[in-house]
Amino acid sequence: MRPPAEAIGTLALIVGAIAVAIFIGVEGALVYAVWRYRASRVAMPARFDRNTRLELAWTAAPALTLAVVFVLMLGTLRDIGAATDAQLRIRATGHQWWWEFDYSGIVTANEMHIPIDTAIDIELASVDVNHSFWVPELGGKTDMIPGQINHLRLLTRRPGVYLGQCAEFCGVEHAWMRIRVVAETKEDFDRWLATQGSPATASGDGARVFQSNTCVNCHAIRGTSARGEAGPDLTHVGGRATIAAGVLPSDAASIRAWLVDPQRYKPGAFMPRVPLSDADLDALASYLGSLR
Amino acid sequence: MSAVPLWVARPAGASAAGWLRTVDHKEIGVLYIGMGVALFALGGIESLVMRAQLATPNARLVDPELYDQLFTVHGVTMMLLAVVPLLVGFANYLVPLMIGAPDVAYPRLNALSFWLSLVGAIVVYFSWIAGGAPDAGWFSYPPLAERAFAPGPGVDYYILGLAVNGAGTIIGAINLAVTILLMRAPGLRISRLPLFVWMTLVTSFLILGAYPALSGGLVMLFVDRQLGGHFFDPTAGGQPLLWQHVFWFFGHPEVYILVLPAMGMVSEVIPVFSGKPIFGYRFVAASSVAIGFLSFSVWAHHMFAVGLNEFETLLFSVTSMLIAIPTGVKIFNWTATMIGGRIRLLTPMLFAIGFIAMFVIGGLTGVSLAVVPLDLQTTDTYYVVGHLHYVLFGGTMLGVFAGAYYWFPKMTGRLLSERLGRWHFWTAFVGLNLTFLPMHWLGVQGMARRMWTYAADTGWGPWNFVETAGAFVLAVSMAIFALNVVRSLRGGAIAGDDPWDAFTLEWTTTSPPPPENFRTLPAVTSRRPLWDRKHPEMRDAS
Numbered sequence A: 001m002r003p004p005a006e007a008i009g010t011l012a013l014i015v016g017a018i019a020v021a022i023f024i025g026v027e028g029a030l031v032y033a034v035w036r037y038r039a040s041r042v043a044m045p046a047r048f049d050r051n052t053r054l055e056l057a058w059t060a061a062p063a064l065t066l067a068v069v070f071v072l073m074l075g076t077l078r079d080i081g082a083a084t085d086a087q088l089r090i091r092a093t094g095h096q097w098w099w100e101f102d103y104s105g106i107v108t109a110n111e112m113h114i115p116i117d118t119a120i121d122i123e124l125a126s127v128d129v130n131h132s133f134w135v136p137e138l139g140g141k142t143d144m145i146p147g148q149i150n151h152l153r154l155l156t157r158r159p160g161v162y163l164g165q166c167a168e169f170c171g172v173e174h175a176w177m178r179i180r181v182v183a184e185t186k187e188d189f190d191r192w193l194a195t196q197g198s199p200a201t202a203s204g205d206g207a208r209v210f211q212s213n214t215c216v217n218c219h220a221i222r223g224t225s226a227r228g229e230a231g232p233d234l235t236h237v238g239g240r241a242t243i244a245a246g247v248l249p250s251d252a253a254s255i256r257a258w259l260v261d262p263q264r265y266k267p268g269a270f271m272p273r274v275p276l277s278d279a280d281l282d283a284l285a286s287y288l289g290s291l292r
Numbered sequence B: 001m002s003a004v005p006l007w008v009a010r011p012a013g014a015s016a017a018g019w020l021r022t023v024d025h026k027e028i029g030v031l032y033i034g035m036g037v038a039l040f041a042l043g044g045i046e047s048l049v050m051r052a053q054l055a056t057p058n059a060r061l062v063d064p065e066l067y068d069q070l071f072t073v074h075g076v077t078m079m080l081l082a083v084v085p086l087l088v089g090f091a092n093y094l095v096p097l098m099i100g101a102p103d104v105a106y107p108r109l110n111a112l113s114f115w116l117s118l119v120g121a122i123v124v125y126f127s128w129i130a131g132g133a134p135d136a137g138w139f140s141y142p143p144l145a146e147r148a149f150a151p152g153p154g155v156d157y158y159i160l161g162l163a164v165n166g167a168g169t170i171i172g173a174i175n176l177a178v179t180i181l182l183m184r185a186p187g188l189r190i191s192r193l194p195l196f197v198w199m200t201l202v203t204s205f206l207i208l209g210a211y212p213a214l215s216g217g218l219v220m221l222f223v224d225r226q227l228g229g230h231f232f233d234p235t236a237g238g239q240p241l242l243w244q245h246v247f248w249f250f251g252h253p254e255v256y257i258l259v260l261p262a263m264g265m266v267s268e269v270i271p272v273f274s275g276k277p278i279f280g281y282r283f284v285a286a287s288s289v290a291i292g293f294l295s296f297s298v299w300a301h302h303m304f305a306v307g308l309n310e311f312e313t314l315l316f317s318v319t320s321m322l323i324a325i326p327t328g329v330k331i332f333n334w335t336a337t338m339i340g341g342r343i344r345l346l347t348p349m350l351f352a353i354g355f356i357a358m359f360v361i362g363g364l365t366g367v368s369l370a371v372v373p374l375d376l377q378t379t380d381t382y383y384v385v386g387h388l389h390y391v392l393f394g395g396t397m398l399g400v401f402a403g404a405y406y407w408f409p410k411m412t413g414r415l416l417s418e419r420l421g422r423w424h425f426w427t428a429f430v431g432l433n434l435t436f437l438p439m440h441w442l443g444v445q446g447m448a449r450r451m452w453t454y455a456a457d458t459g460w461g462p463w464n465f466v467e468t469a470g471a472f473v474l475a476v477s478m479a480i481f482a483l484n485v486v487r488s489l490r491g492g493a494i495a496g497d498d499p500w501d502a503f504t505l506e507w508t509t510t511s512p513p514p515p516e517n518f519r520t521l522p523a524v525t526s527r528r529p530l531w532d533r534k535h536p537e538m539r540d541a542s
Helices: A002-038 A052-075 A186-197 A207-213 A252-260 A277-291 B025-054 B063-098 B107-129 B154-182 B195-226 B240-272 B282-296 B310-322 B322-338 B347-370 B372-378 B381-412 B418-445 B460-491 B530-536
Strands: A088-095 A097-102 A104-109 A111-115 A122-125 A132-133 A142-144 A148-154 A160-165 A176-182
Touching: A002 A052, A002 A104, A002 B347, A052 B154, A052 B310, A052 B322, A088 A111, A088 A132, A088 A142, A088 B195, A088 B240, A088 B381, A097 A111, A097 B530, A104 A186, A104 B063, A111 A207, A111 A252, A111 B195, A122 A142, A132 B282, A132 B460, A132 B530, A142 A148, A142 A186, A160 B347, A176 A186, A207 A277, A252 A277, A252 B063, A277 B418, B025 B063, B025 B381, B025 B460, B063 B195, B063 B381, B063 B460, B107 B154, B195 B282, B240 B347, B240 B381, B282 B310, B282 B322, B310 B347, B347 B372, B347 B381, B347 B418, B381 B418, B381 B460, B418 B460
Parallel strands: A088 A122, A111 A176
Antiparallel strands: A088 A097, A097 A104, A122 A148, A132 A142, A160 A176
C-alpha cells in the first residue's frame, strides 16, 4: 500500500487537471460569449430559448465526469484512514494546546518520531475539546474527539522533519499547537525510543528547584517523583527541537525566557508564571535543557 | 431634492405609518436591506481587523481572545445576520411586484419576522459590551462551546440571538412561500414564474427544513450550558458529534439559502441584458428544486475527518458530488442565454457575469471537498476559507450587487452611476481574487483556519500580506458602492418605469411603486408579460 500523502497527491493531480480543464472550458465560453455578442456587434438578438438534447447532454457530461472521479477516489481510500497493515501503534492525545504521544507506555510530547518504511496506526484521542491531527506532507487530517478513538494511517519513505498543526479550532492557543514529526531510519528510531524509555537524572540544583515547586503538579519527569499529567511530559524535553508545542527552541536560554513569562510567548496557555529567583531560574533552565 | 419619492410612491395627502409601524412589504424590504447592509459593514470591519492581524507573522495587533471573538462574530454575521436579511429584503420588496400582488400574504407577520430578525442580531452584538462576544466559531462545536471551556456569556448570546433571529427567518419564509403559491396574478402559472421568484420559493422551503434543526441544536446547547444537561458532554455520556450532525443538517442548506436567491437575481439580469429569454427555463427552475432536495443530504461532507464509517463516507461523498450537476446546469444555461444575444455590458450585467466567473471557481473547489482524500487534506484549512468566500463573496455578493444595480431604480426611482458602478465592479473583482485566491495554496501548505497568528518559519507571510492588501481593496470597493448609493439617493438620474427594457411585471408599475403596487396589471400569457406588451407583434409563446 502507498504512503497516504503519495496517494492523495496523485489523486489531487488528476482531479486538479480535470478541474482546470473544466475551468478553462467554462470561463472560455463565458468570455467568448461576452466578446462575440456584445451590443456593438449584434443588431438583433436571437430568440431561441431551449434545446432539450443539449440540456440533457450537459446534465449527463458532469455526471459522467464525477463518476470517473468517484472511481479514482475509491482506489485511494484504502491507503488512508485506518491502517490495516500497521507495524507500529502510537497513541496521540490532544490537549489544550499540546500533543501527547504514547509509544506503548513511553510517553513524550509535541515531537513525534517515526520510522520510515513502516506503516503506523495513530490512535487519536482527546482529553478536553476537539482537535485535529494534521501533518500535510504525511497525509490528511483526522479529528481527535473526546469520548472516541479515531485512527489515522501514516507511512513515509523519506527521512526528514515534517511540520504540522492542529486543524480543528480548540480554543485560544489553537494557533500555537504545532506538531513536529521526525521520520528516521529504523535504527535511529529504535535508538531514539530506547532513550525516551530511559529515566531522567534527578540530581543537581535544577532538579531540586523543579521538585520543590509547583512544576510537579502538572509535569512528569520519569525517574523522579514528578508525575503530573496536566502538562507535557518533560523527561527528555531537552532532546526535542522546540518547547511549548513549537513556540520556542529548546535551548536553555529560550527555556529560561519561557519560564520567566510564558504568557508573553503563548498568551492564554495554562502554563503559569512561577516566581523564582534568578539563580533558581538559571538552574532550572539548564537542568531542563540537559534532559536529552 | 427631486420630486420623485423614495421606496414607496404615496399619493399626495396619504399618510405613512412610519418605519416602526409599517406593514408595507416594500418598506419592510427596505428595512431588511438596511439591516443587512449595516451588519455586512460590521462583519466587514471584523474581517479587516483579522486581515490586519494576519498580514505578518507573529503580529500582536489583537490578542487571541479578541481574534477568536472576531472570527466567530464575523462568521455568524455573514452567514446569518447580514446576507440572509439582504436576500430576504430583496425578496420582500420584489416578490409581490414580480407576481403582480398588492403585498405579501401576511403583512403584519412580515413586520414581526423583520423585527425578530433584528432583535436577534442586536442580542448577538450586545455581547460585545456584556462580558464578551461568542468565541467558539460560527459553528460552535462542543465541547469547546460547553460551559467548561467557554465559561463567559458569549456563547449564550450566540444561542439566544440566533434562536430569535431564526424564528424571524422561519416566519418570513412561511410568508414568502404562501405569497408565491397563492397570490400570483391571473395567468401567472407556476411554470411562468420569474426565476428569482422560483428560487425564492425553493429558498423558503430550505429555510423551513433547515432552520428548525439549528433551533433544536441551540436549545440542546442551552440546556447543556445553563441547565446542567449532557447532550454534547462526553464525560457524562453525551456525544459531541451529535451537535455536528444537527448543525450541518442546517449549515449546508444554509449555504444554498445564501446562494439560490443570488442565482435567481442573475437569472433575471442575464436575459434582460442579453435581450433574450433565459435558455432552458425548465432546467434552471428544476435544477433549483434538485439543489434544494440534495442540499439536505450532503451535510456530513463537513465531517469527513471525524471518523465516519466507510458507508457514511461514501454516501456523503456521492451526494455531495451529485449536487454539482444541477449547479453546473445553471452555469451552462446562463452562458447559453448570452450566446446569440445582444449583450449590454451595464453594471448589473458586469456583476452577473462576474458572479458566474467566480462561482465556477467556488463550485470546482467545492467538488474537490466531496472527494474524501482531498477533503481530508483541505478541510479546516484556509483552502476551505477560500472556497467558501468564492461561493459567498464571488458568488452571492456579486449576485446581490447585480440585483442591487438592477432593482435600485425600481425601489428609489433613481439610477445609480454607471461610472462608479464600473469602478465598484472592477475593484471588487480584483480585491476578492487577491484576498481569497492565495488562501487555497496557503491551506494546502498547512495553514489551518482560525489561527490568530503563525510562525515566521512557515513561510506564509508574503501571501498573507497579499490577502490583507486585497481585503483593503475590497473595503475601498464597498466604499465606492456606498458613495454611489448616497449620491444617487440625493440626486440620481430619474429612472422611469422601465429603465432596462426588462421583461417582468415589476417594471410595469411606477418607480417606486404605489402602496398597493399596481394600478393595472398587464395580461400574463407568457413568462415575459412586459416584453409581450412592448412587442405585440412578436409575443412569446405561452
